[in-house]
Amino acid sequence: MTQGSGPYRIGVDVGGTNTDAAIIDIAATDSASRGVCASSKTPTTTDVTSGIHAVIEDVLSKTAVNRQDVLSVAIGTTHFVNAVVEADARRLSKVAVVRLCGPFTRLVPPFSDFPPALKQIMGGPVFYLDGGLEIDGREITPLNPDQVKQTVKSIQAAGIKMVAVVGVFSPLDHQGIHEETCKQLMLEQDPSLSVVCSHQIGGVGLLERENATILNASILTLARRTVRAFCQAMTKLQLSCPLFLTQNDGTLTDAATAAELPIKTFASGPTNSMTGAAYLASLDRGTNAKSNTQVLVIDVGGTTSDVCALLPSGFPRQAPNFVEVGGVRTAFSMPEVLSVGLGGGSRVVYDAELDRVRVGPDSVGHYLTSQALVFGGDVMTTTDIVVASGKAKIGDYAKAQSIPSDVVSKARLQIKKILERAVEDMKVSDLPVTLLLVGGGSIVQMDQLEGVAECIIPPHHDSANAVGAAIAKVAGEVDIIEILADRDEKTVLELAKKQAIEAAVARGADRADVKIVEIDKIPLQYVTNKATRLVIKAVGRLALPDATAPTVNSTQPNEVAVNGTNGVADQDAEDFSNGVSQKATSDALESSVKFSIYMDLDAYKPDVRNGVWYLSPVDLEFIATGTGVLGTGGGGPSRLQYLQCLEALQNPDAKDKMRVMSSKSMKDSDICVFGSWYGAPSVSGERMPAGPEIMDAIEYSVKYSGHDHFEAVIADEIGGGNGMSTFPTSVHYDIPVIDGDLMGRAYPTLEHGTPYVYGEPITPCAIADGKGNVSVVLKAESNKRVETMIRAQCVDLGLKMAVACTPLTGEAIKRYAIPNTVSQSWYIGRAVHKARRSKTNLIKAIFDTSPGRLLYSGKIIDVKRDVSRGYTMGQCTIAPLNSDERDLGTTDTGTQSTPDERCIIIPFQNEYLYAAYADAAEPDDASRHEIICTVPDLISILGQDGEAIGSQELRYGLRVSVIGMSAHPLWTGDARGLKVGGPEGFGLDMKWKSLGPYQEPRSVIEEFDRGAA
Structure with missing residues (x-):
């Protein structure tokens, strides 16, 4: 193809199997080909860069484009994520972790949920420093420069160069004031350090954001080498334009930034395919998409098909909550992609006895051109079915005629069902679907799909990933909390939108093209001032060189990342392997917090001796799952509390202290305390506990209620995380946990405790936070008023605290507590884990x-x-x-x-x-x-x-x-x-509708007691 009028952009996508490139004439984007002048594909090379050089050279040769007319090169790669998935110690570095948290977060230290292999490679020293923010922007404590200086000395003594700085609620301050100040102080003392700030990595959720920051810091050396190698390839190609990398959300980042934040490129491959598909189908111009449809993209390869939903912004829907990378739970932007076992090389097996056809998920993969029937092989594949159906002429299509017509029909029906199920699973609404098919295997779609209004295979569909890289845009985002009470909400929102637009322009977007594509308004719980978290994203195309907006990267490509930043030495490119899929797993990468995976669950028995149940990590894992089920939608997630329990259990001083006993073992005169967490879930996962909060609340409730002893502790609600809050308390006081709770489930208020319903006193009620603040409600006119009083205190203390009501006697516990609910959560959790492993009916297992x-x-x-x-x-x-x-x-x-x-x-x-x-x-x-x-x-x-x-x-x-x-x-x-x-x-206008009679839960203690040890 001859060149057009130009100028041009080049996109490259480096996959595990192939490297693709496409060159686009941006002056011809309104043409039928959307300006795509040429595309090229070559097997991904072990050094990555020679494959990139080859495909770019090929598209330049095909088009005879003047290299000075190329405005940019954008590369998407899975190279960085592969290093983590493989747990490759050659490419990963140890990381020191600095938390800016004041007294908080001690109960769950860094690396708590890392797989053993990665923890051994990456795990460096950990430091807790003053600093951090409350959810409303107040300082937890001021940053302490002297602490920072001493920390640098300790990091130097440990021989560590990579540092992750993580401040509580730092993502809500778009300037990351504490993290950035800490980084500046550290670099002033030691410029050779590489410091990564968590507010640049992910959103709220401290442990997951910290995990992602650690991964990013660990691969910095690899990232800098790789980006430098990319720049060298551009120099050899005589391209002097800026180099960009594509990010997980489908937007661009300059090469220098990508070298420092490589984790943001982990999932750029699927995103490139999705955005490229939308562009090639002209959905950005509204010519094919209908307003009453939703858009899904299926990228069909040789073995699998990746399915993703496109938002009205044209970007893929992002995965909710958290994403696991190499067994590490992380929080950063990733597209939600469903992979199904259907591709051009999927095996088609006919069972004559059952007269049934099975399609996939096994595949001949890259052996398609030698093993498929139409290529002279002896394996029936989906490609053969396509040819036999007369939908394509590939290879020796006469050989596909030997497939019986009923087998072809049944195979087509199975392919249709697989695609329909994938579409149904990824729909974002009940609207009909506009389906875009891209990838080399897209020919497998042969029949009309139910619920699909239109199916489009766009031009250059087999190079959609490279096209997506070439046309990627620039984004700006703000994530702030605003108080909306007594303010004009529209004015506040407009100001935040302007901040997002300016952020996009500052990163290189064309101001005339920038649009707001995403607005999330998230009201905060437990507050009365209409505090609302605003997350706003603006996106625009990359500005042309003569535009007034600044360019993202003004350096020449061969200048980028030569020395990295922070003094990393220049090193030659290494031999890079791309042979491991992002879905690869191994025993070494199993999460360190999943103990049950190593157990014979049928043979496992809890340690119960002489009426006392001594908990193990496996027991805690079962209980965490069970308390989630009994949470009835509330109670907070069990995961963080589970990690806290593991930390407490693994303390050498905890042997035989974390234990459970039946309420029947209590004397009537015994005293039982309870302490639980109280506050907003949005705070629980970020400003994690300091440690002493529950114990402080218990001790003040005991003191002001006139008691001088207590023999046991009980959960106020078994549902959710609070169902496990008793176990660290058990270790601290060396007292047993009662097998029961005060609700039998989760409820939203303290007054829902069964003893209080039946007249037992709720006051004195004490609350405490991690900074030593304690308040006691000595008396109130009603249980409901107790709730409103402590709720007001909770807001002042940052929306997360511990609470303990007046202790209860053994007689009251036996009369009013719900019995055996710790056992119930254990049995439910064990049933779920066993059924999941054996692939049997989960619901039946629970009800058994x-x-x-x-x-x-x-x-x-x-x-x-x-x-x-x-x-x-x-x-x-x-x-x-x-x-x-x-x-x-x-x-x-x-x-x-x-x-x-x-x-x-x-x-x-x-x-x-x-x-x-x-x-x-x-x-x-x-x-x-x-x-x-x-x-x-x-x-x-x-x-x-x-x-x-x-x-x-x-x-x-x-x-x-x-x-x-x-x-x-x-x-x-x-x-x-x-x-x-x-x-x-x-406040519901209805009568109680019963499910049937109650049956008391079984007791682990009674079933497994083996008598005196």
Whole structure:
């Protein structure tokens, strides 16, 4: 192809198998080819750069483009993530971690959930320094320069050069003031250090953001070498234009920044394919997309197909919550991609006995051109089915005619079902789908797909990944908290939008093209001043050299990353292997916090001696899963509390101290305390506890209630993270945990404790934070007033604290506590883990241990949320699965026949309040609701792996099972219980709808007691 009018941009995508390049004439983007002048593909080379050189040289030769007319080169690569997935010590460095946290976060230290192999490679010294922010922007403590200087000396003594600086709530301050000041102080003392600040890496969620920051710091040397090698390749190609790398969210970053923040490029490959597909199909011009459809992209390779949903902004939908990379749970922007086992090389197997055809997931892969029938081989593949169907002429297509017509028909039907299921799983709404097919294997789509309004295979579809890199845009983002009370919300929002636009322009976007593409408004819980987190993203195309906006990178490519930054020495490029898939796993990369994977679960027995159950890491893992199920949507996630329990258990002084006993073992005169966490989930995962909060609250509640001793501790709620908060307390005081709790589930307020419902005193009630602040409510007019008083204190103390009400006697515990709920959570967790491993029915396994009822199986199609009176209020709507989804689901969670194929609604106030059948066309029409069950009975929503889904985690498209379990008679057998814990207590105009009789949970202690040790 001859060259156009120019100027040009070149995009390159380096995959595990092939390296692709495309050159685009940006003056011809309105043409049918969207300005794509040429594309090229070559096998990825072990040194990466020679393959890049080859494909760029090829497209330049094909087009005869003047190299001075090339404005930019953008490269997407999976090279950096492979080093982490492989746990390659040759490419990874040890990292020192500096937390700016004041007294907080000690209970879960850095590297807590790293796989052993990576922890051994990366694990360096850890330092806790003054600094950090509250969620509203207040300082936890001022930064201490003397502490920073002493820390640098310790890092130098350890011989460490890579440092991760992590400040509490640093992402909410877009300037990262504490982190950046700390970095500056460190570099002033030792310029040879490489310091990475976490606010540049990820969002709120300290442990996950810290993990990502550590990974980034560990691969810095590799990143700098690699980017330098890319720059050398450009020099050899005689290209003097800027070099960019594509990021996970589909936007560009300059080479120098990519060398310092390589983690942001980890998932750029799939993103390039998705954005390239949208561009090639002209969806950015609105010529093919319809306003009443949603856009999905399927990138079909030889073995698998990657499916992603495109947002109206044209960028892929980002994965929710957290992403695991090499066994490490991280928080940074990653596209949500579903991979299914269908590609051009998928094996097609006909079972004559069953008269059934199976397509995939096994594949001939890159041996397609030698093993497929049309290429002279003896393996029937999807490519052969395409040829036999007359949909393409590939190879010796006459050889495909030997395939029986009924086999072809059955294979086409299976391919159709696989694609339809993938589309259904990735839909973001119930609108019809515009489907874009790209990749070399896209010919496998031969038939009309249900729910797909239009299917488009755009020009240059086999090079969409390289095109996506070439046309990638520049983004700017702000993430701030604003107080909206007594302010004009529209004015505040407009100012934040302008800040996002300026951030994009500063990074090189064309001001005339920048648009706001994403606005998230997230109200904070437990506050009355309408504090709201605003996350706003602006995106625009890269400015032309003669535009008034500054360019992202003004240095010449051969100048970038020669010495890295912070004094890293120049080194030659090394031999890079790309042979490991991002999905690769090994025993070495299993998470260090998953102890059950090494156990024979059928043979495992808990350590129960003489009526006392001594907990192990496996027990804690089971209990964490079980407390999630009993959380009924609330109680906070169990994971962080589980990690805290592991830290406490693994202390050498903790031997035989973390233990559980039955309430029956208590004397009536014994005193039992409880202490739990209280506050907003948005704070729990960021400003993690200091350590002494619960103990401080307990000791003040004991002191002001007039007691001078206590013999046991009990959880106020077994549901969620609070169900495990007793175990570190058990170790601290060397007292047992009572096998029970004060709710039998999770509830949103203290007044929902069963002893308080029946007249036991709730005051004196003490609260404490990690800075030594303590407050005691000595007396209140009602239990409800106690709640409002401590809630006001919680706001002042940063929305996270510990609380302890007045201790209870052994007699009161035996009368009013819900028995055996620690055991119940253990049995539920063990059932889930065993069923998951054996791939048997998860729901049946749960009900074999804790009787209940499967209320519904389906897919979430709508979630509404609001913050009212400090609680997360909302409603979830779930629709039935179709027959294919029920028959071919990947996880056996059981099936449920829903009357008339109705949907189900589940309102929640933190916890799930009731379940009702609803009309699918008008789910909000209360007059047509049929109540299935209500509080106080337990309603839990489970994912396909059997883990509970909290109300804060609900989102469109999740396949779920809804289960119900009967509440204890303390809630249902007396009007006092129903008044507080039933529908009336939540302002619902309905009667309690029972699931059936309650059955007391089994006791681990009674089943496994082996007598005296």
